[in-house]
Amino acid sequence: MAAIAEFFKIDGDRVAECIHEAHMQLDTARDQTTLDFSSVLRISPKDLRAMEELVERADNQSVKVVLCGVNVDIYKVLKLVKLTARFSFASNGASSIEAHQEESGHAEATE
Amino acid sequence: MVTIEVVPQQVRIPLATENLSAERIAYLDGLLQQARNAAAVFTQYTQEDVDRIVKPMVVAGLEQAQYLARLAVEETRLGVMEDKALKNMVATEFVYNYVKDKRTVGAIREFPERGLVEVAEPIGIILSLTPITNPTSTVLFKCIMAIKTRNAAIFSPHPNAWHCCHEAVRIMYETALKHGAPEGVFTCLESHGLQDNAYLMRHKDVALIDATGGPGVVKAAYSSGKPALGVGPGNTPVYLEKTADLNMAVVDIITSKTFDNGTICASEQTLVMDDEIYDLALKKFAELGAHICNEKETKVLERTVIDPETGFMQPIAVGQNATDIARMVGIPVKPNTKLLIAPIQGVGREYPLSAEKLFPVLAVYRAKSVDEALKVCVDVNHAGGIGHTAVVFSRNDEVIRKFADVINAGRIIVNSPGSIGAFGGVYNDMVPTFSFGCGTGGGNSTMDNVNVYHYLNIKRVAQRTQAHMWFRVPNQIYFNMNAVENLRRLESTSTIIITNPAMEHMGHVDIVRRHIPARTLVHVSVIPDAEPEVTVIQQGVEALHFYKADQIIALGGGSVIDAAKIMKLKYESPDADLEELAAPFMDIRKRVVEYPTTKINRARLVAISTTSGTGSEVTPFAVLTDKLAGRKVTLADYSLTPDVAIVDPQFVMSMPKVLTADTGIDCLTHALEAAVSIYASPYTDSNAMQAIRLVFKYLPIAYQHPHDEEARSMMHNAACIAAIAFSNAAVGVNHALAHAFGARFHVAHGRANALMLPHVIAFNASVPTKFMPSPNQRGYIAHKKYATIADLLSLGGSTIDEKVKKLIAATEKLLDQLAIPHSIAELGISREAFGQAMPDLAKIAFDDPSWRANPRMPLVSELVQLFWSAYEGWGGAGTHKHSA
Incomplete structure (x- = not known):
């Protein structure tokens, strides 16, 4: 089966909502979903809960969740709550995102 | 005073979680x-x-x-x-x-x-x-x-x-x-x-x-x-000493002990008062609303507010006011009584009221002396109050200091209320808290007033720092032919010349004497031409005392100058313990032992060197032989550096060829090792490089043409300049090897250095197995330093490796020119004898402090390899057998 990727740009002002949208669009037909955190400076407990729920469902549906553009402060938060092992991380920056999309086959941005 | 140890029973909180429901665990x-x-x-x-x-x-x-x-x-x-x-x-x-x-x-x-x-x-x-x-x-x-x-x-x-x-x-x-x-x-x-x-x-x-x-x-x-x-809990002793401000103390104690009905664990528990003020203080307490219990009432309190089984306070009394407590136990008191004061005769389980009481009941003890009072406070402190809080009221600083010494409490509150004082920030400048650390005595991890810093992990970001370096040289160095004439400038009433028989025989002593001002009383002390022994030093010091010398002139090679340095040290500071001063050290800047700075006598040390190698006239080192103990003592301190150095080549014109060669190579080794030392600095580099240049240029001439004044003069300067470099940058592994080998096989120091030198250059120029910690250097640079030296000598080569090889070849060529053997084997030492000595050689070389500044840290196995390389020797220019 060809690799299919979903791509979500996360709005820094409504992180939980964006993650929730990604959550709702998780589809077993897709192998992975990519969340672009490059606009997110800080996350809240609510955002964390949304991420936990997303990754929980993604695991159940064998969908790989890739986070890109995650700043080191947020990465540390994820590390502290032991979530880093449950996500994949791509390097920061648009070029990395593009490279990631290319690697994944025909990328499909939803936002 | 009666003391009975109290061992409080602990209230146990079960750590078992078996009874927790799944629902509770989920919660x-x-x-x-x-x-x-x-x-x-x-x-x-x-x-x-x-x-x-x-x-x-x-x-x-x-x-x-x-x-x-x-x-x-x-x-x-x-x-x-x-x-x-x-x-x-x-x-x-x-x-x-x-x-x-x-x-x-x-x-x-x-x-x-x-x-x-x-x-x-x-x-x-x-x-x-x-x-x-x-x-x-x-x-x-x-x-x-x-x-x-x-x-x-x-x-x-x-x-x-x-x-x-x-x-x-x-x-x-x-x-x-x-x-x-x-x-x-x-x-x-x-x-x-x-x-x-x-x-x-x-x-x-x-x-x-x-x-x-x-x-x-x-x-x-x-x-x-x-x-x-x-x-956790405390048991606060409070000492009311006779010099205290009694009115203030009584109010403070009532304020503190009644604050929130005594529930603060830092509040006063047993008041110890000096006999002289006891009655007056109780009277004042009573006037301000305290009830002083009689013997019978005290007994009642003991039975009721303290649990006779555990020795702990009864929960029913905790946080209650004094009037209610009195009513509860049946002690008649005036309305609105603030505090119940109960006299006790000792501390411990037999005196229940000496325990912690988180209610307004205060035990009091009448002490006949400060000593007794302090001991009772210690007893209270140790009856459940270790590490917590203690209070002292006194105007006598000595009493306060002693109290602080003997009482183990995180908060020692002086002339103020214990409970509110312990909080910090109200009666004193302690950190405000609601959590009192009691230290290890209280089973706590801290003795502080717990504050924000206890809620943080504090990371230390440590930037690389450079050690503070120095560059020290004698105050005055006179050089060139007839520099000895400068002795005329040096005022002295009584001068002793320390020298050896050869100097006297060659007329050098007379030359020196001629240049000492006529009004100066001069005495000559001739010592054996060998490393100075303890007895020689003692005799020299006696002579210095006898002649009340204010100037010492050391005329000779390294041994004579070393002897004069030690004589000066013992003359100026008779209590100096040479054994102790010789204690090992890793970095002279951080050494443990300190050389004496208090001096009973003062004498200027003028060093006139008669060899061109050790540079002892400017170094802070001296070696002493203790024949009785069968050992050498190496002293190193900048206070040993001569005050004046005279580098006059007239005293080396007649040096024998072998001595010229050996001392010249010693000088070269000093300079090369200083150049690559981990303590090398731009100051030492300039001296080391110049010395190396002079040696390569003038040593062969001085060796072949001993009467060449320029060559002799330049070699004499080179020795002094190299010594200035290594006095401040130290030497390296070459010296450690040479010391061990020379001592074991009785080979002159310079020659022993020469036998090791090409191998050590190759060793230091290769990638180290272990790097020496060297905060003052950025990266490993020894090979680059050698390449710089090769450039200085115009040896050619286009890469660092080539330049290092050229330097080794040039060194070997120089050794050849000086007729120095290529190998230890050529000295006639058998392979078997050398092999048998090897374990000791390696051990002694490793123990030698000289290599501590070497750029490459030598493993013992590498010292062995270096020794064997030196044994095998080199086969001519650039063909040394060592391959690090």
């Missing part, structure tokens, strides 16, 4: 997950974010101080509402005043001069156990601390103070949340079970337990295996 796990997320998210906050939250929390605490105090009294039935309100205000306002400007996020302290920065790292989840005696104030305090340090806290209040604590947590949480704190940053257990604490204490997500309460709580916290701040 606790939910709290933990919420707190974990909050703590993680909190790490993103800045100092400004945090401070924006803390201030309104403090204001909310102040606004609700009375409300929370009322709740606490109603729920716990302990203490005084007004006092609890004050405590709530101290817990907020005073604590805020302390923390408001403190940095607790990011870089919190910087020490630029030390290259150190302290960076705060939050702890995570803090399990906070709070007591019944100070319930809401402790919660307010801990909430402020947690927010200020970006931590999440789960509160587990005392079961009998749950409601008021829950309310205090709610007020703090809602305020914090409103001002941006992460959701879930505070939670308070709903209802309470001991197993909850046990579960939480052991949970992997709880980072720290902050337990304020009784001994059981504290012990459970420490038993959990988690990092814990467990601060």
